[in-house]
Amino acid sequence: MAQLKQYIFFDFEMLCASKGLTFESMEAIRLGAVKYDLETRQITTFDQYIKPISNEPLSEFCKKLTGISDEDLIDAADFKEVLKEFLTWVGGIKKSQFFSWSSSDLTRLCLDASFHEISSSTIKKIQQRYVDFQAIFTQRVSKTNASVETALHLYGLTFVGEKHNPKWDAYNTLRIYLQFLNQPLASDLIMLKSFIFEEEEQYSVERVNTLLHHKLIDDFSSILGDRDTFPMKEASKLVKKTRNLVKKYNNILINRSGLFSQDILFLVKRLVDFHHTFISAYEEHRAYSSKIIILDDSERPLILKRR
Structure with missing residues (x-):
């Protein structure tokens, strides 16, 4: 080449x-x-x-x-x-x-x-x-x-x-x-406004990671909460919702600007890991015609455990 x-x-x-x-x-x-x-x-x-x-x-x-x-x-x-x-x-x-x-x-x-x-x-x-x-x-x-x-x-x-x-x-x-x-910092700030802080009127660079932490927990809590048992039909919707969350936050992992803290990177990685784990669990349960899917404590995303 x-x-x-x-x-x-x-x-x-x-x-x-x-x-x-x-x-x-x-x-x-x-x-x-x-x-x-x-x-x-x-x-x-x-x-x-x-x-x-x-x-x-x-x-x-x-x-x-x-x-x-x-x-x-x-x-x-x-x-x-x-x-x-x-x-x-x-x-x-x-x-x-x-x-x-x-x-x-x-x-x-x-x-x-x-x-x-x-x-x-x-x-x-x-x-x-x-x-x-x-x-x-x-x-x-x-x-x-x-x-x-x-x-x-x-x-x-x-x-x-x-x-x-x-x-x-x-x-x-x-x-x-x-x-x-x-201009990776400018690009990441635009990305945050476009993907994540759509309803935020203003935010400073200094507060980005604090706001992201709250957003991640709120977003995941809104679809998963404290539950550990889901009917399969509901689990199918949960797969789509977690996929959308991954799309929402996945750009953070690129972190070209160095803006995002190690804590935020850790949480987003755990979100991605949970999504893939949940897909595997869902496909396995569906293959056996299960009526419900149960998450044990090891499968619950660390993002919620750290509240």
Whole structure:
């Protein structure tokens, strides 16, 4: 594997209509990208219109949304030629990591490459080095599928450049990624607000671990309490509830910022352990057609024992 030397963030503008189109027919009509050199931190850009196979005029909806006119596409190169120029600009797939805000851009790349009979081996090399950053950001920071503009706002930033211009969309996605990568404390604080302290108006860094301790105990007590016996139907719901709690608190275990105390890390690990133990116990009881499931003291989560 070649040494990683650069990030490539890319974005497509596609054919669109107010009444909707199948994704297969939403050909790319513009490709924008930014290249970020990991050593020099230099940023270079790529921006080209793409002439689609379809000869239909752009809809008024598409013109307004994308800012692209039929005249912009008259002398544009087709997808095959634009991709060739794009890869020349990239300067080496094997030394690159590719990103976009949503996997739809990779899907568009694959579909249009297939339409134009472009070598699948080239596309596979990009796929192997591709990251859907929106999915990561959703899982690790925002909880919901935020737009680029909303994600910037979470870090106190505003959109730079022209909206719905793929070059600027790619550039702003890079800005979000660099914040996520280089500002772990800010990212963890946003994550806490998104996943855990949704009803808290304000909290300080100093009080985070105290508040987390109370939240963990309250959340677990609300679904388990002091009970040790559950009908199987109720146990099935408990499996789902504990799974949701794991999703709620699991980002804490990554702890890139060092914000979370060893006590909190311990409690979250015990929560995860209990969830897996309970699933195993539930599946075993269900296999034997049990009517109830009983937790002995050793199976009760330490998070509740430490109240």
